[in-house]
Amino acid sequence: MTIQRDDVLNWVREYAQVIEDNHEMLTELDREIGDADHGANMRRGFKAVLEKLPTVEDKDIGTILKTVGMTLLSKVGGAGGPLYSTIFMKAGMTIGAKMEMELSDWAQALEAGIAGVATLGKAQLNDKTMLDALYPALDALKQAIADGVPTGDALKRSAEAAHQGMLATVPLMARKGRASYLGERSIGHQDPGATSTTLLLESVARIWADC
Amino acid sequence: MTIQRDDVLNWVREYAQVIEDNHEMLTELDREIGDADHGANMRRGFKAVLEKLPTVEDKDIGTILKTVGMTLLSKVGGAGGPLYSTIFMKAGMTIGAKMEMELSDWAQALEAGIAGVATLGKAQLNDKTMLDALYPALDALKQAIADGVPTGDALKRSAEAAHQGMLATVPLMARKGRASYLGERSIGHQDPGATSTTLLLESVARIWADC
Amino acid sequence: MKKLINKPEDVVKEELKGIELAHADLVKVYYDPDFIVRADAPVQGKVGLVSGGGSGHEPMHGGFVGKGMLDAACPGAVFTSPTPDQMLEATKAVDGGAGVLHIVKNYTGDVMNFEMAADMARAEGIEVESVIVDDDVAVEDSTWTAGRRGVGLTVLMEKIVGAAAEEGRSLKECADLARKINGQGRSMGMALTSCTVPHVGKPSFDLPEDEMEIGIGIHGEPGRHRIPLEPADKITEMLIEPIVTDLPYKEGDEVVLFVNSMGGTPLIELYIVYAKAVELLAAKGIKVVRHLIGPYITSLEMAGTSITLLKVDEEMLKLWDAPVKTAGMRWGI
């Protein structure tokens, strides 16, 4: 089955709810090694997204994702704002004016989004950033597609890989973002951005499980 | 027996030590209903007095007391500074250039000092100030002298009256000084100034017990 | 106690050293007795303005010494009024032949010490007038008590009378103006936290996390009432209302609105209070024509705010706008 425009809308709404439910946890992670705003920023952004969404409900997937990206850009701020905005914008630009897409389209979109994050933030794997969740998730997704795994399972594997990547940030010393100012003291804490992107990919897997 | 110049010097030194030993208690009383400095101020003042004392050790009682008063005036500050200064200055002026004095001289000196405090501070009995210890102490002293009580006992009665007056400040509502700003909330606390003057009269009674 | 200090007993001296090093272009600092005078004191033919009080209220008063404001300030120990010898020396140092005005906040200690200093200065042939500031509506005014405290209005008075003295007005004119200001100004303050006097080493009062003190002074004295925490808008109302009804300020009045930080409250919060205060006053037809926002009369690191209103006329406004060049307040020069 393909992923419909409405599946995309449902996923965005679901993720907004996930943020609403987890913003305190995200802010708390950021309090430990950052500046205690990641949850609050994402929450402000996705509240605005929910308000904006009705204006593009009848539009194509690319337009929807780009609109989410633009909204995040003007509402989130901080490092998270441009980075999350880029994920959605590049993904939207990659998918383009489609009303439905294949899993492979999603994989390409995600790849473009992640490449955007890497370009913008100049971070690498193991710098203790969201990339540590995103890269493994993308690899797992591409592998699953290559192995012919059905959509639901493929997305699940991708989300699980993100989750592992997120956990793997704990022992790392941060080299990018605000946590890097802590040097050695950043060790032993889970990266907030890797956590919120894991939640993002988990909500994808949940909502598109039957696609 | 009469009170010698050296008895006066010994008493001033003793009181300086009493302040050193009790400044924290006095400041704590002042913290509760004032601005937490009465002990610190008195301590600063009597440290300076101890430094100054050698320069007048061979002088008469009046000069010694006036010197103490002048030193307190320039070192204590706050309300306590001028008030304590006045006690010593007026007492010294009243006694004058004597090398020894009778108990009645002391009573007159104390009366002059207390009158100075009343003029300067415009407080009355039961306003919850040092006068609540000083007035009863003076009355008791004068009564004891009239009754022909020996010096040591007379001073003891005077100190005891001060102590009672000090305790009697607890239920009062302050009408003068910084504690008055607290209104009803000043009730239930012992006045710091009444406490330090009681210590003053107690040290007199101790040091001049055998005069 | 967490403070950037060395020994508690050295705080004031070391602070004075810093002021001396930083502001040699504005002031001269004298020690034992301690006082701060304008670099060009005495200014011949000008009334000398002297104020003083305990330390711990910075920038008041030492930060207000300079052209267009005070001629001298006498810093006492932390929260302890200074001594007559400081005031006497300061008075002598700034007397330019036109007499000296003492601006005294109404605290028993300040009043008594300044009175003695004035007597001593007069004995030395200097003409001295004293003005008492007692603007704190949190304290009931009665002849039976020590009366109201002098708080925020002191800052506004020092600025305006400072400009008048700079203009060359006589001692009597300066004193009259100061008394007029005192008649038209009112203040009230509140605290979210206490402060810690260095030599005491623990907070002057203990305030639970969900309570505040209303009607505090500037010396870490507890306030008149302790009540549950409220939002900024409500707190602003609780300060503005008693101020406005006390004078009372009336529709059509033009005022200087001074929103002061007690030390630990940051600017971001003061602007929130300021916005609400302007709104409340506007609803009563009272117009804010000038303002002062920031930590000008503080209680060490206490968190909280005080609000001062001063009803002004054109003359006062002109003096308010006149140039001033001090470490703590500066414009026009």
Add this chain to the structure above:
Amino acid sequence: MKKLINKPEDVVKEELKGIELAHADLVKVYYDPDFIVRADAPVQGKVGLVSGGGSGHEPMHGGFVGKGMLDAACPGAVFTSPTPDQMLEATKAVDGGAGVLHIVKNYTGDVMNFEMAADMARAEGIEVESVIVDDDVAVEDSTWTAGRRGVGLTVLMEKIVGAAAEEGRSLKECADLARKINGQGRSMGMALTSCTVPHVGKPSFDLPEDEMEIGIGIHGEPGRHRIPLEPADKITEMLIEPIVTDLPYKEGDEVVLFVNSMGGTPLIELYIVYAKAVELLAAKGIKVVRHLIGPYITSLEMAGTSITLLKVDEEMLKLWDAPVKTAGMRWGI
């Protein structure tokens, strides 16, 4: 959490309201997107200076908008860098035809958002240059990391480059001057207490009564080291030493010394730190020719201090002394 606020999410908007009401003579305030511009913007033919960053650092940056300093400031949420649309609108509002300089503190978020805004502005035909401030010696400088943070030097840069722009210098000249300043300035900060971000409601870090954080930033991030409390003199040494050795500052250098309060530290303590800092520098032959002492770049109500040194030449000094008229810094006008 004890703050003079209403709802945490309204803090910045209500603050802007207060700024708008108080400083209408200096600035205009715009909402959604939020930014503050000089009242007379755009000034034709003048380079426009735009900065911005999270709120909670007041008076920076909004308090530095006005003649002789910034043309616009973009306030983000508390401790969160603002968004490109704010920066773009601010850039458009101050472009007087001579181009716009973005002064950006080196934080991943600030840099990325300002980069995007600059791209968008250029796409609309405005010439934009960006300068990154990264003066915090507490952070190791390496191409593998996010690099050093921009802290206290930002204030000095905004003043000096503001004066240069006011003088009519070109965009390139302003940008070059800003980069020169960045090359000659270094800072380091410490905290005695944490601060509480309104929407978080609890302290950003927990600090025992007998410890302090050395090498903090301005966003409530913990510092590099947590160590036992020390006297002010020792703390001053711990800040001055790494600053001086980093550039390094040398005998004969003339510097601006900036002793900053993180918010909750009162002036009385800053002067103690200042006095010691001057003494330490003098011992190395480094001469303090100008200073700034007070809460200029803060972290809400955090207690602590930061020290900034800027090596200056005659040109920079002249620009430092040039008139400035903003809510947070004013002289000569």
